[in-house]
Amino acid sequence: xxxxxxxxxxxxxxxxxxxxxxxxxxxxxxxxxxxxxxxxxxxxxxxxxxxxxxxxxxxxxxxxxxxxxxxxxxxxxxxxxxxxxxxxxxxxxxxxxxxxxxxxxxxxxxxxxxxxxxxxxxxxxxxxxxxxxxxxxxxxxxxxxxxxxxxxxxxxxxxxxxxxxxxxxxxxxxxxxxxxxxxxxxxxxxxxxxxxxxxxxxxxxxxxxxxxxxxxxxxxxxxxxxxxxxxxxxxxxxxxxxxxxxxxxxxxxxxxxxxxxxxxxxxxxxxxxxxxxxxxxxx
Numbered sequence: 428x429x430x431x432x433x434x435x436x437x438x439x440x441x442x443x444x445x446x447x448x449x450x451x452x453x454x455x456x457x458x459x460x461x462x463x464x465x466x467x468x469x470x471x472x473x474x475x476x477x478x479x480x481x482x483x484x485x486x487x488x489x490x491x492x493x494x495x496x497x498x499x500x501x502x503x504x505x506x507x508x509x510x511x512x513x514x515x516x517x518x519x520x521x522x523x524x525x526x527x528x529x530x531x532x533x534x535x536x537x538x539x540x541x542x543x544x545x546x547x548x549x550x551x552x553x554x555x556x557x558x559x560x561x562x563x564x565x566x567x568x569x570x571x572x573x574x575x576x577x578x579x580x581x582x583x584x585x586x587x588x589x590x591x592x593x594x595x596x597x598x599x600x601x602x603x604x605x606x607x608x609x610x611x612x613x614x615x616x617x618x619x620x621x622x623x624x625x626x627x628x629x630x631x632x633x634x635x636x637x638x639x640x641x642x643x644x645x646x647x648x649x650x651x652x653x654x655x656x657x658x659x660x661x662x663x664x665x666x667x668x669x670x671x672x673x674x675x676x677x678x679x680x681x682x683x684x685x686x687x688x689x690x691x692x693x694x695x696x697x698x699x700x701x702x703x704x705x706x707x708x709x710x
Contacts, residue, residue, distance in 0.1 A: 432447065432448040432449040432452060432514050433447050433448070433449050434447060434448050434586070434588060435447055435448075435588040435589075436448045436450070436451050436583075436588065436589065437451075437470075437471060437474060437566075437588075437589045437591065438588070438589070438590050438591065439469075439470060439471060439590075439591035440590075440591075440599075440603070441591070441594075441595060441599070442469050442470070442471065442591075444469065444470075444471040444591075446471060446474075446475070448514055448586065451475070451478070451514070451517075452511070452513070452514045452517060454475050454479065455475075455478060455479050455482055455511060455517055456510050456511050456517075457510075458475075458479045458483075458505065459504060459505055460502050460503065460504050460505065461476060461479055461480045461483065461485045461487070461502060461503045461505065462476050462487075462500070462501070462502045463480065463485060463486065463487050463488060463501050463502060463503050464487075464488045464490075464500060464501040465490070465500050465501070465502070466490045466491070466492070467490075467492055467571075468492065469492070470492065470566075470570050470591055470593065473492065473570055473571065474570060474579065477489070477570075477576075477579075478517075478521060478583070480526060481520075481521045481524045481526045481528075481546060482511070482517055482520045482521050482524065483505055483508055484524055484525045484526050485503050485505075485526060486526055486527040486528070486529070487526065487528055487529070488529045489528060489529060489530055489531070489571040490531075490571060491531075491569060491571050491572075492569065492570070492571060514586075518583065518584060518586075521546065521580075521583070522546070522550065522584065523546075524546045525545070525546075526545070526546060527543050527544070527545060528543065528544045528545070528546070528549060528576070529541055529542070529543050530542050530543075530544060530571075530572070530573060530576075549573075549576055549577065549580065550577070550580045550584070552577060552581075553577070553580050553581050553584050554581070555584050555585055556585075559581075559585040559587070560585050560586065560587070561587075561610070562582065562585060562587045562610050562611050562633075562634075563587060563588050563590070563607060563608055563609050563610045563611065563631075564578065564582045564587055564588065564589045564590065564609070564610075564611045564612070564613075565590055565592045565600070565603065565604060565609045565611070565612040565614075566578065566579075566589040566590065566591045566592060566593060567592050567593055567612060567613065567614035567615075567618050568593065568613065568614060568615075569593065570593075574613065574638055578613050582611075587611075588607075590603050590607050590609060592604075597621060597622055600622060601622075601625060601629075604629050604631075604632065605627070605629060608631045609629070609631055609632055610631055610632060610633045610634065611632070611633065611634045611635075612632060612634075612635050612636075612654075613635075613636040613637075613638065614636075614637065615637065615638065615640050616637050616640045616641065616642045616646055617640060619635075619637060619646060619649075619650055620646060622653075623646075623649040623650055623652070623653040624649050624652060624653055625653040628652065628653055628654065628655050629653065629654055630654075630655060630656050631656075632654040632656065632657045633656060633657055633658065634657060634658050634660070635650055635654055635657045635658070635659045635660070636659075636660040636661075637650075637659075637660070637661050638661070642661050647659055647661070
């Protein structure tokens with residue numbers, strides 16, 4: 428295998444967890460059972476199980492880490508499956524997977540809904556190419572949520588490294604950002620309100636994106652002061668549809684590639700069903 432697969436894929440200093448791309452390859456190559464309905468206790472185990480399920484086209488139900496909503500643990504044994512011979516084969520297999528992924532809405536406008544997505548929808552906004560291959564991510568989202576999955580695919584498809592900063596203290600996060608040359612951070616406005624301002628600006632960060640909640644100019648100003656070299660994007664996304672819009676200000680524009688599938692009627696956002704996951708009708 429080539430392309431420096433000993434490179435860090437995922438590192439969580441708080442949980443003393445480290446996974447290289449070589450580790451990722453051998454785990455997926457040798458795994459014999461996929462947990463399809465389970466509340467995980469740590470992010471590393473979740474990510475390895477999740478990516479294995481996607482590669483082997485196994486449907487999976489994503490519960491929050493340590494969730495009490497997962498009442499029935501279940502798994503699927505892998506029999507007579509084709510084992511990957513390279514990391515590249517794994518990434519291609521994940522991109523073309525037929526897995527159905529069940530996610531849960533936040534419940535802010537009613538009872539949480541179960542939404543079923545395919546990999547094509549979940550990875551719709553992933554960008555690949557030489558300009559992305561040297562990115563180093565601060566992983567700041569819950570990995571079982573839509574945003575966490577999208578960041579995971581964005582980094583994986585470009586063979587980037589992830590440093591987990593989810594639920595760490597401000598000082599711990601700043602130390603990781605300074606020490607590891609982090610270039611990309613995608614997180615909620617709440618995360619950034621707790622993080623900025625930073626006394627010593629971090630110049631390695633090139634891209635900052637906010638999503639999941641309403642932002643404002645004051646927060647974005649503090650982010651820009653703390654990460655002076657960063658392009659700051661505000662992202663509109665939902666569990667039902669994934670990422671739809673982004674902006675460097677406060678007003679979103681509909682991009683040309685989805686313009687025919689999105690419209691606003693009487694101040695209500697209307698989205699074509701092809702951009703949406705499916706509501707689980709069995710619930």
